[in-house]
Amino acid sequence: MQLLSSRRFRAAAAGVAVLGLFLTGCTSSEPEFSYQPPAQVDGDFPADTVTAMQDAVANALAASGASGAVVGVWAPWSGSWVAGVGTQDPGAGAEITTDMAFRVSDMTRLMTCDVLYGLADEGIVGLDDPVPDHVSGVPDLTDITLLDLCNSTSGLGSSEAIAQAAWKTTPERVWAPLELASYGLGAPRATPHTTYTNSDAGYLLLGLALERASGMTASELISAYVTRPLALSNTSLPSPAPAAPSTGPVMDGHYLTPVEGGYDCAAPVDITTLSSSTGFTDSGVVSTIDDLGRYMQAEAAQVLRTKKEPNRFGSPLPQAPDAPSWFQATGGALLVGSMIGQSGWTPGYQTSAFSDPATGFTVAVVLNDSTTGGTTAMHLAWELAALASKAPAAEGQTAPDFGLPFTAEQYHQEIANAALPCVAPPEG
Numbered sequence: 216m217q218l219l220s221s222r223r224f225r226a227a228a229a230g231v232a233v234l235g236l237f238l239t240g241c242t243s244s245e246p247e248f249s250y251q252p253p254a255q256v257d258g259d260f261p262a263d264t265v266t267a268m269q270d271a272v273a274n275a276l277a278a279s280g281a282s283g284a285v286v287g288v289w290a291p292w293s294g295s296w297v298a299g300v301g302t303q304d305p306g307a308g309a310e311i312t313t314d315m316a317f318r319v320s321d322m323t324r325l326m327t328c329d330v331l332y333g334l335a336d337e338g339i340v341g342l343d344d345p346v347p348d349h350v351s352g353v354p355d356l357t358d359i360t361l362l363d364l365c366n367s368t369s370g371l372g373s374s375e376a377i378a379q380a381a382w383k384t385t386p387e388r389v390w391a392p393l394e395l396a397s398y399g400l401g402a403p404r405a406t407p408h409t410t411y412t413n414s415d416a417g418y419l420l421l422g423l424a425l426e427r428a429s430g431m432t433a434s435e436l437i438s439a440y441v442t443r444p445l446a447l448s449n450t451s452l453p454s455p456a457p458a459a460p461s462t463g464p465v466m467d468g469h470y471l472t473p474v475e476g477g478y479d480c481a482a483p484v485d486i487t488t489l490s491s492s493t494g495f496t497d498s499g500v501v502s503t504i505d506d507l508g509r510y511m512q513a514e515a516a517q518v519l520r521t522k523k524e525p526n527r528f529g530s531p532l533p534q535a536p537d538a539p540s541w542f543q544a545t546g547g548a549l550l551v552g553s554m555i556g557q558s559g560w561t562p563g564y565q566t567s568a569f570s571d572p573a574t575g576f577t578v579a580v581v582l583n584d585s586t587t588g589g590t591t592a593m594h595l596a597w598e599l600a601a602l603a604s605k606a607p608a609a610e611g612q613t614a615p616d617f618g619l620p621f622t623a624e625q626y627h628q629e630i631a632n633a634a635l636p637c638v639a640p641p642e643g
Contacts, residue, residue, distance in 0.1 A: 252512055253291045253575030256609045260294035264606045267623070271598045272300045272580075274627055278634035279565070279591040280471045280480045281584035283311035287508045288599050289577045292614050293606040297504060303467045303583070305481055316449060316461030316503050317581045318468065318489070320566045320589060321559025322510075323452070323500040324418050326441045327433075328365040328527070328547035329519055330425050333440040335361075336522045340428045349424035352393060353400070356420075359407060364421040366545050368532070371414040372402025382493050382562045383470065383486065387457035390492040392419045411532040411544045415497040418547075422496025433496050445513050450502040455492040460501035468563020471586040477636030483584060486563040498561040507568050507579045514548075515555040515570035515577075528555060541620040551597065552620045558593035560585040567596040574615045576604065591630060598626040 259265065272284050283301035299315065302308035334340045340349070342362040346369075347353055349361070356369070363369040377398040381388065399416025422433045429436060434452040442450045449461070459465045469483035491499040502510070513519070517527060531543035531550050543550040549557055549569075554576075556569030567589065568579035578600045580592050601623035608614040 252509065255289060255291045255575075256294055256612060258294050258609055260288070260290070260296050260603060260606050264294075264602060265296055267602045268296060268599055269298075269300070271595060271602065271623070271627060272298075275582065275591050275595040275598075275630050276301055278630045279582055279584055279587045280478060280483070280635045280637065281582040281591075282308060282469075282483070283466065283583045284595075285311060285313055285315060285317070285466060285504045285581050286595075286599065287313075287504045287577070287579045288603045289508055289512070289575070290603050290606060291575045292608045292612040293603070294609060296603070297508075301583075304469075304483065311466060311583070312464060313504055315464045315466035316459075316501050317466045317566065317583070318460055318494070318498070318561045318564045319450075319500045319502045319507060319581075320494070320498045320561040320564060322502075322507065322557045322566055322568060323494060323496060323498045324547040324559075325514055325557055326437050326452075326500060326510075327418050327421055327425070327496040329514070330433075330436045330440045331361055331365050331421060332520060332527060334425060334429060336520065340425070342525070344424075344428075346420060346424060349427045350393070350420055353420070361421060361424055363407060364417040364424070365547050366532075367411050367414055367417055367547075368408050369414060369417045370404040370407035370410065370412060371416045371420075372399045372404060372412070373414055374398035374402075374416050374419070376402075378493075379562070382489075383484070386486050386489045386493070386562060388492075389455045389457075389490050390495070392423050392492070392495050395492070395495070396420050396423075409532070411534060415494075418497035419495055425496075437496075437500065440519065441510070444519060445510060447502070447506045447510055450500060450506045450510065452496070452500050453491040455490050457488050457490045459487050466564075466581065466583050469584045470563065471584065471635070472640075474638060474640045477638040478586065479640045480635070480637035482640070489562055494561050498559060504579055504581070507566075507581075508577050511556055511568040511570040511579060512575055512577045515572040516575075517572070539620070553617070554600065554619075556596070558596065559589040560592075565589045565592040567592040569596055569600065571617060574617050576600070576617060578603065586635060587633065590633065594626040594630050597621060598623045598630070601626070 299311035396416040396419040471478040527546040531545040554569040558567035570577040
């Protein structure tokens with residue numbers, strides 16, 4: 216337990232660092248290191264780039280049924296664009312602002328794996344520990360390791376298909392992680408170790424295992440190993456008590472009600488108040504756009520690691536059997552060309568963020584409606600990335616050799632093609 220106490224001390228000290236990561240050991244034998252984000256040009260993108268990105272967001276809002284979005288795009292050599300777009304509700308709702316908090320959905324998976332690697336680097340758990348060593352009630356997972364859970368190579372299924380109906384009707388319900396994971400445990404399984412499977416159940420089990428191995432709660436672990444070291448003051452895994460994402464400004468979350476022929480886009484259902492246990496260590500974290508961009512930039516560069524081996528993102532697998540060769544997954548992340556990130560949904564929100572570790576180029580987006588799952592947010596992030604990657608270098612700067620394996624036009628059309636049909640509900 217001395218290692219845990221030491222880590223908590225270092226993380227608490229790091230919480231005062233606003234611009235960088237400073238982890239200082241409590242004895243002279245512990246290593247010191249610091250993180251400074253890549254230098255960012257102080258200025259906006261060219262006007263034509265901003266106009267194209269605004270059009271991209273408008274297209275995504277119309278296609279997804281969302282009324283608002285918060286986006287952030289950072290190209291260190293060219294400029295940045297951080298904006299709130301649209302309103303809280305259709306029509307005359309309050310304007311979306313960039314300081315609003317939201318649920319980050321599957322970005323939580325990255326943080327849960329950060330904790331796993333942090334505990335492994337300190338010798339508290341082993342990456343190859345069998346799951347039943349730390350979680351009771353899963354004796355059939357003796358061949359599945361903690362690393363399998365992080366890499367989504369456990370073969371386990373997903374719980375969301377069964378649980379999402381209950382999330383909508385009883386958002387205040389507090390779930391036990393193993394109860395929620397049981398739906399995925401009971402689903403058909405894929406071949407383990409060699410196939411990527413999008414399994415929320417795996418990250419729920421991983422969170423439980425890390426709690427039991429460390430003696431800390433998942434909220435405490437994410438604070439100690441992720442948010443405090445990176446000075447993410449607006450990011451946390453909240454307590455399970457039903458609540459909005461923050462006590463400060465909040466982006467309201469919604470979903471649309473199906474009606475004959477499509478969806479009632481004029482009357483979204485508010486689901487802003489929700490128990491974080493709905494997502495726990497799979498999708499329960501809340502954040503803001505500036506925090507999310509800062510986190511993703513640091514995460515892609517793996518600055519939280521105290522040991523560089525094994526390479527967390529070194530052995531990716533195809534994200535799906537029919538996925539393009541540039542779309543892979545491992546380590547809790549999706550790998551898109553050279554960019555590392557995640558994308559997904561939780562009731563009320565869909566979120567996506569990616570960053571290039573070599574250049575610091577970063578994009579993050581959130582939409583305030585989860586009806587289309589995480590696909591719209593992911594494709595919007597890719598479209599924005601493609602647009603911003605073409606922006607010229609600012610005066611005195613040199614653009615790096617950075618490119619993406621797709622075009623903005625490609626994903627603008629993908630989003631439009633998948634647009635939800637909005638129809639008026641039947642009268643009476």
